Amino acid sequence: xxxxxxxxxxxxxxxxxxxxxxxxxxxxxxxxxxxxxxxxxxxxxxxxxxxxxxxxxxxxxxxxxxxxxxxxxxxxxxxxxxxxxxxxxxxxxxxxxxxxxxxxxxx
Amino acid sequence: xxxxxxxxxxxxxxxxxxxxxxxxxxxxxxxxxxxxxxxxxxxxxxxxxxxxxxxxxxxxxxxxxxxxxxxxxxxxxxxxxxxxxxxxxxxxxxxxxxxxxxxxxxxxxxxxxxxxxx
Numbered sequence: 001x002x003x004x005x006x007x008x009x010x011x012x013x014x015x016x017x018x019x020x021x022x023x024x025x026x027x028x029x030x031x032x033x034x035x036x037x038x039x040x041x042x043x044x045x046x047x048x049x050x051x052x053x054x055x056x057x058x059x060x061x062x063x064x065x066x067x068x069x070x071x072x073x074x075x076x077x078x079x080x081x082x083x084x085x086x087x088x089x090x091x092x093x094x095x096x097x098x099x100x101x102x103x104x105x106x107x
Numbered sequence: 108x109x110x111x112x113x114x115x116x117x118x119x120x121x122x123x124x125x126x127x128x129x130x131x132x133x134x135x136x137x138x139x140x141x142x143x144x145x146x147x148x149x150x151x152x153x154x155x156x157x158x159x160x161x162x163x164x165x166x167x168x169x170x171x172x173x174x175x176x177x178x179x180x181x182x183x184x185x186x187x188x189x190x191x192x193x194x195x196x197x198x199x200x201x202x203x204x205x206x207x208x209x210x211x212x213x214x215x216x217x218x219x220x221x222x223x224x225x
Contacts, residue, residue, distance in 0.1 A: 036152070095167075096157070
């Protein structure tokens, strides 16, 4: 099983600041990594797929990078609506796995 | 607009069974793999199972293998999860999700809550 480790667990930032979230895989997932956003009480939403492709309707302030075992989700300038939990997920191997999540909180 | 609507959740005793259904609209259902993802209260996301578009391939998390069975009826645009031998640790919101075999999870249902308790 591929283990995805996200860091940090919690990120305290202010609106307008840049957020950098990390996801590290225990073995290569090539570029088959996605990022999801989940707000409290809401369903997860696909942000980024295949490491760097923005999903339909996702603002340009969200970007993904990386390949192999190290990936980054960057939010260039945090909006109030961006404070949420972010999960990475791999589809390289079965079983599919998610990271444990990074919570972006208002400082 | 693509929509996924789950049903079948509820309270069940340990060792019991439930069947979840997910009805899709707004898409050619048989063209897409479908997945179940669960989230225990206050916890993260856990992949449960995936079925291919024509239903010939199924995949399961080790935690549910041998107890849960996924299936689909493309004529009804419906995806199922038969859950047997339920345990307390199966308590979660179960989301029906479009995608999963060779594509990301781009559409999520709102989920149905399963509580396993005596």
